[in-house]
Every structure is written in C-alpha cells, then in structure tokens.
Amino acid sequence: MARSLGRLLKGFRSLISPPAMRTQLSYPTACVSVRTMVALPSLFSSKPRDFSLPNSSWGSEMMRLYEHYNSQCEVETEGGETQRGPWQRLPSYNRSLKYATGGVYLSKVIQSKARLFTRNIRESGAAFEYVLFVNKEEQRCVCIFQAGHLLEGPPGHVHGGAIATMIDTVTGTHATILSGPVMTANLNVNYRSPIPLGSTVLIESTLDTQEGRKIFISCKVTSNNGSKLHTEATALFLSINVSHLLGGG
Amino acid sequence: MARSLGRLLKGFRSLISPPAMRTQLSYPTACVSVRTMVALPSLFSSKPRDFSLPNSSWGSEMMRLYEHYNSQCEVETEGGETQRGPWQRLPSYNRSLKYATGGVYLSKVIQSKARLFTRNIRESGAAFEYVLFVNKEEQRCVCIFQAGHLLEGPPGHVHGGAIATMIDTVTGTHATILSGPVMTANLNVNYRSPIPLGSTVLIESTLDTQEGRKIFISCKVTSNNGSKLHTEATALFLSINVSHLLGGG
Numbered sequence: 104m105a106r107s108l109g110r111l112l113k114g115f116r117s118l119i120s121p122p123a124m125r126t127q128l129s130y131p132t133a134c135v136s137v138r139t140m141v142a143l144p145s146l147f148s149s150k151p152r153d154f155s156l157p158n159s160s161w162g163s164e165m166m167r168l169y170e171h172y173n174s175q176c177e178v179e180t181e182g183g184e185t186q187r188g189p190w191q192r193l194p195s196y197n198r199s200l201k202y203a204t205g206g207v208y209l210s211k212v213i214q215s216k217a218r219l220f221t222r223n224i225r226e227s228g229a230a231f232e233y234v235l236f237v238n239k240e241e242q243r244c245v246c247i248f249q250a251g252h253l254l255e256g257p258p259g260h261v262h263g264g265a266i267a268t269m270i271d272t273v274t275g276t277h278a279t280i281l282s283g284p285v286m287t288a289n290l291n292v293n294y295r296s297p298i299p300l301g302s303t304v305l306i307e308s309t310l311d312t313q314e315g316r317k318i319f320i321s322c323k324v325t326s327n328n329g330s331k332l333h334t335e336a337t338a339l340f341l342s343i344n345v346s347h348l349l350g351g352g
Numbered sequence: 353m354a355r356s357l358g359r360l361l362k363g364f365r366s367l368i369s370p371p372a373m374r375t376q377l378s379y380p381t382a383c384v385s386v387r388t389m390v391a392l393p394s395l396f397s398s399k400p401r402d403f404s405l406p407n408s409s410w411g412s413e414m415m416r417l418y419e420h421y422n423s424q425c426e427v428e429t430e431g432g433e434t435q436r437g438p439w440q441r442l443p444s445y446n447r448s449l450k451y452a453t454g455g456v457y458l459s460k461v462i463q464s465k466a467r468l469f470t471r472n473i474r475e476s477g478a479a480f481e482y483v484l485f486v487n488k489e490e491q492r493c494v495c496i497f498q499a500g501h502l503l504e505g506p507p508g509h510v511h512g513g514a515i516a517t518m519i520d521t522v523t524g525t526h527a528t529i530l531s532g533p534v535m536t537a538n539l540n541v542n543y544r545s546p547i548p549l550g551s552t553v554l555i556e557s558t559l560d561t562q563e564g565r566k567i568f569i570s571c572k573v574t575s576n577n578g579s580k581l582h583t584e585a586t587a588l589f590l591s592i593n594v595s596h597l598l599g600g601g
Binding site: 212216297 | 459461462463465466467468469470472473478479500501502503504505506507508510511512513514516517518519520521524535536537538539540541542543546549550
C-alpha cells in the first residue's frame with residue numbers, strides 16, 4: 104500500500120503545477136492547475152480539446168441545461184460591467200503524458216497511451232458527454248450528463264458501472280476542489296430507477312462534512328427536470344498530502 | 353418507475369429465449385440463453401465473437417490464471433472419460449439488436465448502435481479484458497481482469513468507476529446465475545489500494561444471502577496472487593419476475 108501510494112503520489116505531483124499550488128491555496132486542485140495549463144497560449148504545443156464545451160452531439164436538453172448554468176458564470180452588474188457569477192464551468196481534465204509521469208514502473212506503451220476512462224472514446228455523443236459546474240459559495244457541483252449508446256447495461260439503459268463512474272467523477276472533482284488531490288475511499292450507490300440510453304440527466308453533489316483528511320459528499324442523479332430520482336449515493340474521499348513532494352519550503 | 357420498469361422488462365424478455373427458460377429452470381439466466389444462442393450453428397447469421405476467449409493482448413498473468421480455471425472446467429475420470437469439472441467458463445454477453453428490442457421508445461439510431469459498456473472498445477487489450485468462471489457448488493464466481501490503458505483514473509491507475517463497473521458486472525452475473533434477470537439496487541465499494549494500469553487482478557464474488565427477490569453478494573478484488581487486497585464491495589440485486597411476460601402456461 105505504502106509503495107503503491109508513493110507511486111500514485113508521483114503521478115499527482117506531476118499533475119499539479121507547483122506555482123498554482125502555492126499561489127492559489129484556496130483552490131489547490133489538479134483540475135485548476137490543468138485548467139491553467141490549458142489556458143496558456145502556445146505556438147508550439149497543440150492545445151488539448153476541452154470536452155466540456157458543446158459539440159454537435161449534444162441534444163436539446165443538454166444544451167438547454169448547459170445554457171442555464173453557463174449563463175450564471177458571468178453576471179452583469181447594475182453599472183453594466185460583467186463579473187463572476189455564482190457558478191463556474193470546469194473545463195475537462197485532459198491527461199497527457201507531458202503532465203503525468205505517474206506509474207513509471209508501467210510499460211512505456213501503456214503509459215504513453217493512457218487516457219482518462221470517461222473520455223476514452225473520441226466519437227462525440229457515443230459514450231460520456233458531460234460538463235461540470237461548481238458553485239463554491241453553496242458548496243455544490245452540478246454535472247449535466249448525456250448518456251451515449253456505448254454505455255449500455257440492461258437493454259436500452261445505462262450500465263450501473265457507467266452511472267457509478269459518473270458519480271465518482273462528479274464527487275471526486277468536488278472533493279478535489281475542496282482539498283486538492285484525493286483518492287476515492289468509499290462509494291455507496293443506490294439505484295432507484297434505470298436511466299434510458301440517450302437521455303440527459305443531472306448529477307448534483309453536496310458536501311456533507313469534512314473531518315481531517317476525510318471528505319464526505321452526497322450525490323443525486325435525477326431526470327433533467329429534477330422530477331425523477333434515478334440514483335442516490337454517498338462518497339468518501341481521502342485527501343492526499345502532496346506538500347512534501349513539492350519540495351517544501 | 354413502473355413504466356420504465358415495464359420497458360426494461362420488454363428488453364429482458366427479448367434477451368431470454370423462452371424454451372431455454374422452460375427447460376432449464378435450474379439455470380434460467382439471460383447469460384445461459386444467450387450462450388445457447390451463441391452456440392447454435394447457423395449458416396445464415398454471423399456468430400458473435402466470444403470476448404472471454406484469450407486474445408493476443410492477454411499478458412502472461414492473465415493467461416496463467418485463465419489456464420488455471422479453464423483446466424478445471426473439464427476433468428478426467430479414473431476410467432479416462434472427461435466430465436464437467438467444478439468450474440464453468442461463462443462466454444461473454446453479446447448484446448445485439450436481434451435479441452434485444454428493449455427501449456423501443458429510444459431513437460432507432462441509439463438502439464441499433466447500443467453496445468455493452470464493458471465491451472464498447474474493440475481494440476484488444478485497450479480497456480476491459482476479462483473472463484468469468486462460475487463454481488455453482490461453492491456459489492462462487494471468479495473473474496480474471498486485465499486493465500487496459502484506456503481505463504485511467506488517478507495517473508497510471510485504474511479509475512474507481514472502472515473498478516465499480518467490473519464489480520457490478522461480476523456480482524450482477526453471479527446474481528443472474530442464481531435467479532435470472534436482476535437489477536442492481538445497491539453497490540457499496542471500499543477502495544483499499546489503487547490498481548496499476550496494465551495489471552491483472554482477480555475479482556471474486558460469493559453469495560451472502562438470498563431473501564425473496566433480494567440477493568446479497570460480496571466481492572473482493574485482489575492482486576493476481578491474492579496477496580494484496582485492492583477493493584472490497586457488497587452488492588444487492590433485485591430479481592425481476594419476467595414469467596408473466598413469457599406468456600405463462
């Protein structure tokens with residue numbers, strides 16, 4: 104455990120840009136540092152695609168909900184100026200070898216080809232289409248998720264594992280926003296009603312409590328108008344202390 | 353809930369071949385009936401690929417464990433005859449439109465392209481490579497799982513959602529063997545130590561108890577020699593009564 108955790112930390116270390124960690128202590132997440140990197144203009148490197156932006160596969164419900172939250176990311180003041188709104192859109196997490204040298208003991212082939220599970224199918228709309236918004240004041244995350252035809256479990260419906268995957272993704276991102284790199288320790292998922300393939304659902308997470316390194320988060324998956332409960336879950340994350348890996352001082 | 357369950361049942365109905373249900377009551381699973389169909393020789397239909405058979409992407413550990421269990425599927429008697437052994441290999445579940453007309457309310461496009469989540473990437477070795485064996489006498493299932501490079505969560509390691517997906521798959525298959533079509537009601541997963549990408553692990557499920565429609569199953573994910581515990585889980589399934597859909601009598 105200790106050895107594998109050490110290897111994992113090496114991976115996280117390379118995912119976190121130390122300057123961002125030091126200057127943005129209120130928001131020291133892998134998410135944000137990757138975001139910062141993505142935002143850097145460069146003539147020499149290709150900018151990774153942000154999968155959380157609309158594409159032609161997004162249906163009308165996905166677009167409507169996206170606009171609903173996106174329009175609250177910037178608000179206009181009475182004086183006509185724009186300022187940050189209550190919600191913030193999170194860009195997709197783009198793992199690339201450049202920023203993640205974790206698992207050096209893995210074969211070079213595996214390492215160089217590794218791709219985030221939820222973004223491993225390039226065909227738009229075929230698998231997981233999703234975008235996350237965070238409301239820091241209310242300690243809430245909302246994810247709009249459109250389930251593609253390659254996520255089938257029961258005939259015509261989304262696989263329980265695909266639902267668990269999205270719950271892990273949303274609650275894990277939420278925990279990361281709260282306290283930097285985390286590991287999932289527990290995921291307890293109650294499936295209430297099946298989710299039809301092709302439908303768009305809302306995944307909402309709320310912080311229950313934080314005790315030392317432990318972060319407890321609740322999560323609900325509902326139909327796009329919130330009227331039907333598909334899934335309920337609780338998640339426990341352990342924050343990983345990476346400060347000693349960042350050179351200290 | 354009632355309506356969506358009805359739609360789901362329609363899907364299951366088409367997955368189960370009624371004659372198999374009637375004559376094989378001791379083993380009335382979707383798995384088996386699909387298997388029966390797969391085994392039927394036909395000059396007119398292409399036989400779906402059985403993904404649970406070895407392919408060139410399987411590493412030495414995957415092959416070693418496969419041979420270990422596969423060799424126990426048939427045993428030789430003292431008289432030199434072969435007979436069924438304690439273990440049985442389960443062929444992969446191949447969903448195809450022909451056998452699953454569930455979700456008729458879904459768009460034709462989604463329905464015709466739908467593919468089982470764990471088999472949605474065709475490149476061998478890239479995602480989930482796995483094979484299941486069942487020991488009916490001991491009420492145990494064993495799955496040998498080799499995690500490909502497209503399942504990444506934490507750098508260099510398998511996504512928590514991909515692990516939950518495999519646990520759902522193994523315990524769900526186990527529950528299906530016990531009592532026909534089931535739905536996952538609860539999945540409670542404790543992540544103990546991360547699983548490196550590219551590694552082969554064992555996923556073992558055991559029946560805890562069965563109470564009416566409820567089936568409680570436990571599951572452990574360990575390193576390939578069983579020495580390291582990666583994940584522990586419990587799962588609850590509800591069996592779905594499809595007898596009234598099969599025409600009765």
